[in-house]
Amino acid sequence: METAIIKERQTRKFKDVAYFRSEETYTLLPFRFHRMPDGREILVNEIGDYMVVPSGTTARIINREINNNDPEDAVLYEDLVAAFFIAEQAVPDLLEVMATRYRTKKSFLDSFTSLHIFVISLRCEHTCHYCQVSRVTSDKNKFDMSRVHIDAGIDMMMRSPARQLTMEFQGGEALLAFDNIIYAVEKAKVAGEQHNKQITYVICTNLAPLTDDMLVYCKENNILISTSLDGPVYVHDKNRHKPDASSYRLAVDGIHRCREILGEENVSALTTTTRLSLDYPIEIVDEYVALGFRNIFLRPISPYGFATKSVNKNKYETSRFLEFYKTALQRIIRHNLDGYFIREDYTAIILKKLLTPFPVGYVDLQSPAGLINSVIVFNYDGAIYASDEARMLAEMKDFTFRLGTLGETSYEEVFYGEKAQIISEAMLNESLPGCSECAFQSYCGADPVFNYATQGDMYGFRPDNAFCQRNMELIQYIITLMEDDKQVEKIFRSWITGKS
Amino acid sequence: MDVQVTNNVLTVTVDESIYPEKVLLKCLYWYSDTWQLEIDRVHQGRLQITIHAKDDAIVAWEPVSARLKRDLIDFKLRQIVADETRTIRELIVAKAFAYYEPEETPLSIVSDPVGFDPTSV
Numbered sequence: 001m002e003t004a005i006i007k008e009r010q011t012r013k014f015k016d017v018a019y020f021r022s023e024e025t026y027t028l029l030p031f032r033f034h035r036m037p038d039g040r041e042i043l044v045n046e047i048g049d050y051m052v053v054p055s056g057t058t059a060r061i062i063n064r065e066i067n068n069n070d071p072e073d074a075v076l077y078e079d080l081v082a083a084f085f086i087a088e089q090a091v092p093d094l095l096e097v098m099a100t101r102y103r104t105k106k107s108f109l110d111s112f113t114s115l116h117i118f119v120i121s122l123r124c125e126h127t128c129h130y131c132q133v134s135r136v137t138s139d140k141n142k143f144d145m146s147r148v149h150i151d152a153g154i155d156m157m158m159r160s161p162a163r164q165l166t167m168e169f170q171g172g173e174a175l176l177a178f179d180n181i182i183y184a185v186e187k188a189k190v191a192g193e194q195h196n197k198q199i200t201y202v203i204c205t206n207l208a209p210l211t212d213d214m215l216v217y218c219k220e221n222n223i224l225i226s227t228s229l230d231g232p233v234y235v236h237d238k239n240r241h242k243p244d245a246s247s248y249r250l251a252v253d254g255i256h257r258c259r260e261i262l263g264e265e266n267v268s269a270l271t272t273t274t275r276l277s278l279d280y281p282i283e284i285v286d287e288y289v290a291l292g293f294r295n296i297f298l299r300p301i302s303p304y305g306f307a308t309k310s311v312n313k314n315k316y317e318t319s320r321f322l323e324f325y326k327t328a329l330q331r332i333i334r335h336n337l338d339g340y341f342i343r344e345d346y347t348a349i350i351l352k353k354l355l356t357p358f359p360v361g362y363v364d365l366q367s368p369a370g371l372i373n374s375v376i377v378f379n380y381d382g383a384i385y386a387s388d389e390a391r392m393l394a395e396m397k398d399f400t401f402r403l404g405t406l407g408e409t410s411y412e413e414v415f416y417g418e419k420a421q422i423i424s425e426a427m428l429n430e431s432l433p434g435c436s437e438c439a440f441q442s443y444c445g446a447d448p449v450f451n452y453a454t455q456g457d458m459y460g461f462r463p464d465n466a467f468c469q470r471n472m473e474l475i476q477y478i479i480t481l482m483e484d485d486k487q488v489e490k491i492f493r494s495w496i497t498g499k500s
Numbered sequence: 501m502d503v504q505v506t507n508n509v510l511t512v513t514v515d516e517s518i519y520p521e522k523v524l525l526k527c528l529y530w531y532s533d534t535w536q537l538e539i540d541r542v543h544q545g546r547l548q549i550t551i552h553a554k555d556d557a558i559v560a561w562e563p564v565s566a567r568l569k570r571d572l573i574d575f576k577l578r579q580i581v582a583d584e585t586r587t588i589r590e591l592i593v594a595k596a597f598a599y600y601e602p603e604e605t606p607l608s609i610v611s612d613p614v615g616f617d618p619t620s621v
């Protein structure tokens with residue numbers, strides 16, 4: 001027994017390195033990581049906070065090699081604790097805080113479906129080559145939404161648990177059925193008051209049929225205008241063919257008139273990126289700046305409907321889009337550096353997810369997915385679709401995402417019925433193959449309609465999925481830009497605070 | 501981890517106690533668009549990955565095997581974090597949704613006949 005009592009002789013010499021290597025001193029908290037091409041690692045925790053660390057850091061964290069007694073690790077250790085990557089107790093003290101943060105991130109679910117799209121008419125006077133849906137016709141009866149369907153759509157909208165609703169009128173060209181819009185707005189105003197709802201009205205239009213009377217009505221009813229501007233005249237007019245007139249001229253004149261009467265903040269424009277646009281990233285951005293816009297939304301063309309048939313004109317590689325997007329984003333940053341505030345909206349959405357604890361209810365980038373949960377579409381013929389893309393698919397005679405018919409299908413069947421349940425199985429990126437391990441899960445989303453349209457099933461196959469390729473690359477790119485240039489980070493932060 | 505290239509086929513044999521099947525599956529998922537893949541248990545505790553080109557093209561295997569080795573380690577690390585943090589993760593999600601209380605204040609005015617105002621509690 002004597003030997004057992006013999007203690008190691010205490011000495012004053014320096015301690016061995018192993019002494020400083022902390023033993024199981026901390027607990028891992030849930031996080032994922034992504035390896036960047038240069039070897040750096042992006043760590044993202046369960047509540048969406050991120051850190052960029054040198055190569056090999058993840059392995060060191062997991063092997064419990066980060067030692068807060070080591071001066072070289074002290075800052076990293078503190079950052080990891082403060083940002084919820086590791087905890088000093090087995091069950092972290094701040095579990096409640098983490099749960100609340102998680103809840104906040106998902107709180108876009110609280111209000112359920114708020115965006116209701118009414119395809120008020122399918123008629124259009126344009127003949128755009130990439131357009132999936134519209135018809136050049138004067139047959140109002142066949143291609144305008146009937147009053148019966150408008151009434152049923154408003155009834156269904158009033159059943160939404162959301163207090164704040166958005167009623168968006170789309171086409172075809174929505175303004176061709178302005179009488180329908182007036183009817184719908186007047187009906188919705190009364191119903192909204194009865195059901196204690198606040199309704200925001202939006203008209204999506206190419207502005208060509210805009211009249212002063214329409215503007216007066218929009219002004220009186222606080223109706224917002226969302227238009228399309230694809231860039232300079234030689235891009236816009238090629239994308240949006242209008243027999244005997246310049247679509248660009250009509251759009252730009254319309255924007256000026258809308259700004260004058262409705263105010264600048266009530267008019268917004270979206271770009272649709274086509275194969276042609278890919279050659280003009282700088283020119284498109286400069287056009288928006290020249291027209292005084294403070295934001296630009298560079299959207300990739302959707303892979304649905306007629307667009308997929310027009311292979312030569314519309315099928316372009318995601319990598320080409322990414323190249324285009326990065327060039328355009330650099331140009332936008334340049335304008336900001338030169339003192340002109342202009343924000344790119346897709347980046348701003350991702351930034352809000354990266355830099356703030358707030359929920360971002362952007363339909364295309366959320367999990368659970370935005371279709372049904374955030375948006376529902378009432379088509380001109382009364383058909384109800386899970387999203388705008390779902391109705392475009394239906395134009396190709398694929399009714400997979402058709403949820404019912406206005407006036408015939410009950411609210412419960414539409415939102416909680418068998419079809420909604422089947423779709424909802426593929427709505428969570430937390431449980432999709434590939435996404436479940438992906439560091440960018442909380443910034444990205446799930447898009448069953450996109451997966452179905454491009455790959456034939458709602459779950460999708462991530463290794464060659466365009467949605468995945470695009471988002472993985474863009475999220476990484478945005479983080480890299482901020483990490484490598486603090487001036488860019490400052491600009492990006494101004495995009496989400498609105499303060500430069 | 502044993503790596504071999506024979507007849508334009510890459511084989512990687514790993515110790516199952518270090519790289520369990522689920523780690524291989526999660527890792528190789530990202531290779532399955534480009535390569536033909538197989539996973540076999542060759543001996544007790546040894547799993548073998550076989551990779552060949554889908555179109556029989558001659559492949560320079562060096563970068564592929566280097567990437568695969570790195571990816572296997574990365575997916576192993578991911579698995580460790582997932583396993584070690586499963587309970588905490590479940591707790592976070594369960595607590596987050598268990599606390600849901602819609603913010604609703606009574607719409608009608610609450611009368612206060614005995615001087616007790618429930619809205620001030």
Ligand code: SF4
Pocket residue numbers: 429434435436438439440441444445462467468469471472
């Ligand atoms: S789609 Fe791709 S980038 Fe998005 S979460 Fe899934 S794996 Fe990650």
